[in-house]
Amino acid sequence: MSxxxxxxxxASPWLNVPGFLGGLPPARMDLELEMGAFLxxxxxxxxxxPVENRCxxxxxxxxLLHTGMPNPGLRESIKQYAARWARLDLPVxxxxxxxxxxxxxxxxxxxxxxxxxxxxxxxxxxxxxKEECRSILTAAAGEKxxxxxxxxxxxxRDTLGMVQNSPAFGVVLSAPRGRLxxxxxxxxxxxYGPALYxxxxxxxxxxxxxxxxxxxxxxxxxIEQGEQLIGLGVDGVxxxxxxxx
Amino acid sequence: MTRVNGTIIExxxxxxxxLLRATTERELLPLPGQYFMIGCGSGQELLPFTVFPVRSxxxxxxxxxxxxxxxxxxxxxxxxxxxxxxxxxxIDATKVGLIGLTQKGxxxxxxxxxxxxxxxxxxxxxxxxxxxxxxxxxxxxxxxQALEVSIWADAAALxxxxxxxxxxxxxxxxGYTKKPFEALFLSEFPCGGTAGCGVCAVxxxxxxxxxxxxxxxxxxSELAAE
Numbered sequence: 081m082s083x084x085x086x087x088x089x090x091a092s093p094w095l096n097v098p099g100f101l102g103g104l105p106p107a108r109m110d111l112e113l114e115m116g117a118f119l120x121x122x123x124x125x126x127x128x129x130p131v132e133n134r135c136x137x138x139x140x141x142x143x144l145l146h147t148g149m150p151n152p153g154l155r156e157s158i159k160q161y162a163a164r165w166a167r168l169d170l171p172v173x174x175x176x177x178x179x180x181x182x183x184x185x186x187x188x189x190x191x192x193x194x195x196x197x198x199x200x201x202x203x204x205x206x207x208x209x210k211e212e213c214r215s216i217l218t219a220a221a222g223e224k225x226x227x228x229x230x231x232x233x234x235x236x237r238d239t240l241g242m243v244q245n246s247p248a249f250g251v252v253l254s255a256p257r258g259r260l261x262x263x264x265x266x267x268x269x270x271x272y273g274p275a276l277y278x279x280x281x282x283x284x285x286x287x288x289x290x291x292x293x294x295x296x297x298x299x300x301x302x303i304e305q306g307e308q309l310i311g312l313g314v315d316g317v318x319x320x321x322x323x324x325x
Numbered sequence: 326m327t328r329v330n331g332t333i334i335e336x337x338x339x340x341x342x343x344l345l346r347a348t349t350e351r352e353l354l355p356l357p358g359q360y361f362m363i364g365c366g367s368g369q370e371l372l373p374f375t376v377f378p379v380r381s382x383x384x385x386x387x388x389x390x391x392x393x394x395x396x397x398x399x400x401x402x403x404x405x406x407x408x409x410x411x412x413x414x415x416i417d418a419t420k421v422g423l424i425g426l427t428q429k430g431x432x433x434x435x436x437x438x439x440x441x442x443x444x445x446x447x448x449x450x451x452x453x454x455x456x457x458x459x460x461x462x463x464x465x466x467x468x469x470q471a472l473e474v475s476i477w478a479d480a481a482a483l484x485x486x487x488x489x490x491x492x493x494x495x496x497x498x499x500g501y502t503k504k505p506f507e508a509l510f511l512s513e514f515p516c517g518g519t520a521g522c523g524v525c526a527v528x529x530x531x532x533x534x535x536x537x538x539x540x541x542x543x544x545x546s547e548l549a550a551e
Contacts, residue, residue, distance in 0.1 A: 099520060099522060100516070100519070100520050100522075101519065101520055102519065102520045102521045103521070106519065110328075121520070121521070129526075129528075129533050130523040130524075130526040130533060132551065134523060134524050134526065135524060136372075136513060136515045136524050138370075138371075138372070138392070142371065143371060143372060143515070145515070145522070145524065146524075147522055147523035147524055147526075148523065149523075150521075150523040150526060150533065272371075273371050274371070301371065321371050321372060323519065323520075324372055324373065324515060324516050324517065324519055324520070325364055325371075325372070325373055
């Protein structure tokens, strides 16, 4: 059992990657895992529609998923789900997509008021400057502890330094981006699958040196791999593709 | 969620489209238009495949797969489903027009055609596919007569992809505004309705919807061009 997640009232290190189970947990899961918290789809301030060239591309070692992270926006999500999240047996862990510091502050304040929402993770806008990211992290600090996502392809000295000096409680190593040909057109998207696992392992040392809680949010394709990571001292493991089998 | 194990026992070429037959440990009872997610027992694929039934019996199912895969005889598979909302052709329709221009499209309409014929309706299928083993009383017309078929019918069903919405709304606008006209989306549904991941989403007059969960059959009049 994870000490860091326990502090947040999360009793098991097993979690789902946001977006892989929708807005509410399924009535029954085929994957035999005792989940520590439920993560709904990622939520932006404003509603987001699926992107025009949305697709799934399979490749040896994984899949590329390009959707645009569709969601009804924070207000509508709360209207649709907050009462049901409050009644769940599991704590809820939100995933937020602020575009700037103002949105991060507003979203954090809203989350503070949500019953049974224990924590949240922030995905920083990919094209933002280091300064903007820093201000988002500062603005997100509220009553509830939060995590910041570091995509696997952006683990570097700059990112780690910024996160280390932020008020984030922990980090989530999240899916990297990639680019593949699909029906004759190049498409960007998030990468999932077992090809990422060795890269995840190789980044553990850098992440643990931050002195924050470490959650692995990509590349875990089996319970065995998740158990190996827990054995290596990570605080939480988010599962993705196995949930769709 | 119902899961049924099976084994691939036959792979045939049906007009250029792979038609697969699997024995199943118990009967699968899909409604016309519903789909299955099929996982391979060997674990060689990360995600299950979306498949549409063509016909089924007490211990077998014939199906087409939306994605290409190296299927082989003896392969152990697991069917999850049936999933999604199937067709709901009105009971009082006496003449039903089906439009499935491609091989996949026509094959995916065969369960509906059989069901309609069994209930005594006249059924015509407009298609460019090369089909065999069809019910004798199913009238086959060339794909170029799709519009005529839709005009002749009291109710119609069309197989469509996301890229064909605008074209179909334009071509069949007389039909779908005056009679029941349903559209079946043939595409891959990675999450099989588990997550609403958005890959299969289509735009409707009431906002976007996930085909895997809200479909794969929609009223054509509900859809909006992107």
